[in-house]
Amino acid sequence: xxxxxxxxxxxxxxxxxxxxxxxxxxxxxxxxxxxxxxxxxxxxxxxxxxxxxxxxxxxxxxxxxxxxxxxxxxxxxxxxxxxxxxxxxxxxxxxxxxxxxxxxxxxxxxxxxxxxxxxxxxxxxxxxxxxxxxxxxxxxxxxxxxxxxxxxxxxxxxxxxxxxxxxxxxxxxxxxxxxxxxxxxxxxxxxxxxxxxxxxxxxxxxxxxxxxxxxxxxxxxx
Amino acid sequence: xxxxxxxxxxxxxxxxxxxxxxxxxxxxxxxxxxxxxxxxxxxxxxxxxxxxxxxxxxxxxxxxxxxxxxxxxxxxxxxxxxxxxxxxxxxxxxxxxxxxxxxxxxxxxxxxxxxxxxxxxxxxxxxxxxxxxxxxxxxxxxxxxxxxxxxxxxxxxxxxxxxxxxxxxxxxxxxxxxxxxxxxxxxxxxxxxxxxxxxxxxxxxxxxxxxxxxxxxxxxxxxxxxxxxxxxxxxxxxxxxxxxxxxxxxxxxxxxxxxxxxxxxxxxxxxxxxxxxxxxxxxxxxxxxxxxxxxxxxxxxxxxxxxxxxxxxxxxxxxxxxxxxxxxxxxxxxxxxxxxxxxxxxxxxxxxxxxxxxxxxxxxxxxxxxxxxxxxxxxxxxxxxxxxxxxxxxxxxxxxxxxxxxxxxxxxxxxxxxxxxxxxxxxxxxxxxxxxxxxxxxxxxxxxxxxxxxxxxxxxxxxxxxxxx
Numbered sequence: 001x002x003x004x005x006x007x008x009x010x011x012x013x014x015x016x017x018x019x020x021x022x023x024x025x026x027x028x029x030x031x032x033x034x035x036x037x038x039x040x041x042x043x044x045x046x047x048x049x050x051x052x053x054x055x056x057x058x059x060x061x062x063x064x065x066x067x068x069x070x071x072x073x074x075x076x077x078x079x080x081x082x083x084x085x086x087x088x089x090x091x092x093x094x095x096x097x098x099x100x101x102x103x104x105x106x107x108x109x110x111x112x113x114x115x116x117x118x119x120x121x122x123x124x125x126x127x128x129x130x131x132x133x134x135x136x137x138x139x140x141x142x143x144x145x146x147x148x149x150x151x152x153x154x155x156x157x158x159x160x161x162x163x164x165x166x167x168x169x170x171x172x173x174x175x176x177x178x179x180x181x182x183x184x185x186x187x188x189x190x191x192x193x194x195x196x197x198x199x200x201x202x203x204x205x206x207x208x209x210x211x212x213x214x215x216x217x218x219x220x221x222x
Numbered sequence: 223x224x225x226x227x228x229x230x231x232x233x234x235x236x237x238x239x240x241x242x243x244x245x246x247x248x249x250x251x252x253x254x255x256x257x258x259x260x261x262x263x264x265x266x267x268x269x270x271x272x273x274x275x276x277x278x279x280x281x282x283x284x285x286x287x288x289x290x291x292x293x294x295x296x297x298x299x300x301x302x303x304x305x306x307x308x309x310x311x312x313x314x315x316x317x318x319x320x321x322x323x324x325x326x327x328x329x330x331x332x333x334x335x336x337x338x339x340x341x342x343x344x345x346x347x348x349x350x351x352x353x354x355x356x357x358x359x360x361x362x363x364x365x366x367x368x369x370x371x372x373x374x375x376x377x378x379x380x381x382x383x384x385x386x387x388x389x390x391x392x393x394x395x396x397x398x399x400x401x402x403x404x405x406x407x408x409x410x411x412x413x414x415x416x417x418x419x420x421x422x423x424x425x426x427x428x429x430x431x432x433x434x435x436x437x438x439x440x441x442x443x444x445x446x447x448x449x450x451x452x453x454x455x456x457x458x459x460x461x462x463x464x465x466x467x468x469x470x471x472x473x474x475x476x477x478x479x480x481x482x483x484x485x486x487x488x489x490x491x492x493x494x495x496x497x498x499x500x501x502x503x504x505x506x507x508x509x510x511x512x513x514x515x516x517x518x519x520x521x522x523x524x525x526x527x528x529x530x531x532x533x534x535x536x537x538x539x540x541x542x543x544x545x546x547x548x549x550x551x552x553x554x555x556x557x558x559x560x561x562x563x564x565x566x567x568x569x570x571x572x573x574x575x576x577x578x579x580x581x582x583x584x585x586x587x588x589x590x591x592x593x594x595x596x597x598x599x600x601x602x603x604x605x606x607x608x609x610x611x612x613x614x615x616x617x618x619x620x621x622x623x624x625x626x627x628x629x630x631x632x633x634x635x636x637x638x639x640x641x642x643x644x645x646x647x648x649x650x651x652x653x654x655x656x657x658x659x660x661x662x663x664x665x666x667x668x669x670x671x672x673x674x675x676x677x678x679x680x681x682x683x684x685x686x687x688x689x690x691x
Contacts, residue, residue, distance in 0.1 A: 052325050052477060074476035079506060081482035083264050083469035085326060088462065200331045200560075200585065202452050204315060204324045 023096035031165035236528030249478035270465030300463035529634035541630035
């Protein structure tokens with residue numbers, strides 16, 4: 001669930017990290033992920049429905065692969081009802097605001113605070129000012145100055161990008177920069193950390209298999 | 223803030239496990255669900271809380287002191303309020319797997335399942351023998367009794383409803399369990415640990431009921447099959463505590479469009495002229511928030527709620543006694559297990575209800591390293607001196623760092639089935655040591671509210687999750 005990794009060919013590094021999305025409703029959180037994962041954009045996308053999480057892999061170089069397990073808020077942020085489970089073991093977060101809505105940056109700042117309160121201490125946080133395409137078309141639509149957001153990001157130690165899910169501007173760059181900051185070496189060395197990898201951990205997903213293998217006393221006692 | 227929709231298919235009140243499973247299932251099935259809780263956190267009575275919250279909840283400290291601080295970071299503690307474990311082959315596991323909620327929660331085995339026979343200085347604590355081979359090695363029985371127990375367990379394992387040659391001449395749907403025990407010549411102590419630590423009956427009420435033998439054999443088989451699945455015990459437990467379970471199902475519901483509102487109190491339930499529920503008015507307001515909050519009204523043809531939202535429509539069916547104890551050592555005679563279920567069958571200590579001890583530890587990420595959280599519980603049989611009722615369980619714990627024990631906890635059940643007004647109310651979490659009765663309540667509520675049996679199998683097939691690679 002958190003960082004998972006495995007060693008493939010000699011010298012190769014692979015690690016998996018949990019990434020959470022945060023930000024006010026309708027700033028384009030899901031659209032950013034849709035662009036990153038499927039390279040798609042939908043102008044009339046409705047509120048998030050039906051994806052537990054999405055995954056996407058980035059090759060940082062020939063030897064290094066990072067896989068993101070991306071958790072969407074599923075709308076639970078709308079009435080401030082995100083469960084602690086959401087933040088649990090998150091390795092990185094993208095906090096999104098809309099550069100045409102000044103209030104969305106204030107919301108983003110409160111999400112950063114919430115992350116600092118609830119998530120791992122060493123979580124990597126990126127601030128993304130989305131909908132850059134709208135400003136490119138009509139500069140007077142801009143409500144948050146790049147320099148202001150950048151200054152905030154710097155003092156809070158956040159990565160910062162202005163992005164457009166619509167044109168794909170800076171989307172790949174955003175996730176790549178996050179990947180570069182993640183402790184891949186550590187995660188690689190820790191080895192598999194999934195449920196079944198822990199001592200006493202159980203993988204409920206393999207119900208059939210496990211049940212079959214353990215038929216023993218209950219199933220057949222002949 | 224966004225507007226609440228003018229109408230929902232169902233409004234769910236309370237985010238306990240029962241309510242969250244139903245909310246999740248209904249959302250996956252395409253129902254439009256609004257799910258609210260007056261608290262600022264998920265889980266209701268099924269939540270796990272941090273140590274500071276626990277001290278405050280029980281008001282267990284002198285004002286001005288902060289006793290939780292000597293136990294590390296309060297947030298490293300996830301202390302269950304309900305002492306229950308999952309059977310690894312049980313119905314809750316089935317629902318978790320069927321709905322893919324296992325994606326959000328990691329589970330670990332509980333390291334041991336123990337039972338006490340005898341009491342006081344002559345008590346023996348031993349592993350519950352789970353199959354014929356273990357029965358032969360168990361210190362709980364003498365040499366001849368071991369063989370009788372082995373014969374019994376072999377028969378249970380081989381039992382096949384459809385094959386009369388496995389029935390040993392008995393009709394389980396007609397006979398009582400007492401007669402079955404008689405047939406195998408089992409001693410009283412053996413009946414006790416089989417009925418209470420394997421079939422997990424909390425009282426002896428099952429013994430003489432005609433036709434109950436089938437239920438008992440099924441329960442023993444559930445125990446044995448759960449045991450066989452991972453090996454150490456029949457129980458599993460979620461990392462970070464039981465409070466993860468309602469959160470996982472709430473997320474499932476949200477992913478399928480369920481709307482979630484914490485910090486929301488019900489102002490009024492509206493009914494149509496025929497007396498059926500027609501809508502609800504409520505106010506969302508955070509504790510820190512000044513001002514009136516956000517008040518709204520929406521239509522809904524039915525409501526599912528926990529008993530706390532409709533106290534006048536519920537009755538008290540019993541009182542649970544519970545002591546939450548913080549230890550800095552494992553429980554004696556449990557092989558230093560990081561987690562155990564220990565059952566003290568009622569008749570061993572002169573009671574009518576079993577005493578349960580559920581113990582978990584840092585191995586399950588519920589407390590810092592070196593600590594153990596043990597919950598001793600039973601059903602109240604007297605109206606005073608409740609600590610004496612729990613005493614046989616507390617004795618098993620040895621030295622206790624902190625003990626949290628409030629007044630007896632009333633257990634509620636709805637007076638009616640809810641069909642008259644379409645307000646469907648769940649039961650309190652009972653004193654049983656596992657969630658099988660909770661999932662029975664889920665199924666019962668679903669049947670009452672939706673008019674059809676709940677089928678969870680195949681629910682995840684509709685989920686649109688991008689395949690990995």
